[in-house]
Amino acid sequence: MLKRIFDFVTASTLLIILAPIILLTAMMVRIKLxxxxxxxxxxxxxxxxxFYVYKFRTMTDEKDSLGQLLTDQLRLTAFGAFMRKYSLDELLQLINVIKGELSLIGPRPLLMDYLPLYTEEQARRHLVKPGITGWAQINGRNATSWEERFERDVWYVENQSFRLDMKILLLTVKKVIRSEGVSNAGHATMPIFLGTTSSREG
Structure with a gap:
């Protein structure tokens, strides 16, 4: 209950404080994309x-000769990369926090397609509400392997506390300012998760 109250009050306050930045970002997305x-x-x-997560659009809808969308890396615009670098595209997720669908701190919500690919241990990341930022985000963010990321998500599930949440929140600000770990080498964010080796062989 304490976490939910903290989430609601903090997200509401941040939405008010960041309203000018959010409006400016929306205007720039409209102009650029x-x-x-x-x-x-x-x-x-x-x-x-x-649930439906909200983000500012960062990519074009460009398609190849067969009508298929180009890869994320090719569709990501310079302005979109700038938004991702400073997490401006994530600001609308404060609305998800207010609605109770997200927490400020928790494992990042990934794609629905990944659900059947998780091992039993990895699936434990869903035992808590997902968050805008989390333990994995301040320990490598997207510049790590999927297995490392899931290990950190599960570690958070097992060790979550209000004190840990405050630590993650403060370190997230530092990471965003330094724009560390925004993308995995050769990818707009991270490569597609295809399951761990053990789960694929099983």
Whole structure:
């Protein structure tokens, strides 16, 4: 209950404080990328229950000769990369926090397609509400392997506390300012998760 109250009050306060930046970002997305401004995607929440996460759009809708979308890396614009570098595209997720779908701190909600690919241990990341930032984000962010990321997510599930959340929140500000670990080598963010070796062989 304490965490939910803290999430609601903090997210509401941040939305008010950051309103000018959010409005400016929305205007720039409209100018640079056109409509839609907001990118909405279904993600797994607590216990894998789906919800729609909100982000500012960072990529174009460019397609190849067969009508298939180009890779994320090719569609990511310079302005989109700038937004991701400073996490401006994530600001709208404060709305998800206010709605109770996200927490400020928790494992990042990934794609619905990944759900059947997790090992039993990795799936434990869904035992808590997902967050805007988390233990994995301040320990490598996207510049790590999926296995390392999931290990850190599960570690958070097993060790979560209000004190740990405050530590993660403060370190997140530091990481964003330094724009560390924004992407994995050769990718816009991270490569597609195909399952761990053991789960694929099983």
């Amino acid at each position: 056109g409509s839609p401004i907001v990118f909405r995607q279904k993600r797994p929440g607590l216990h894998g229950v789906p």
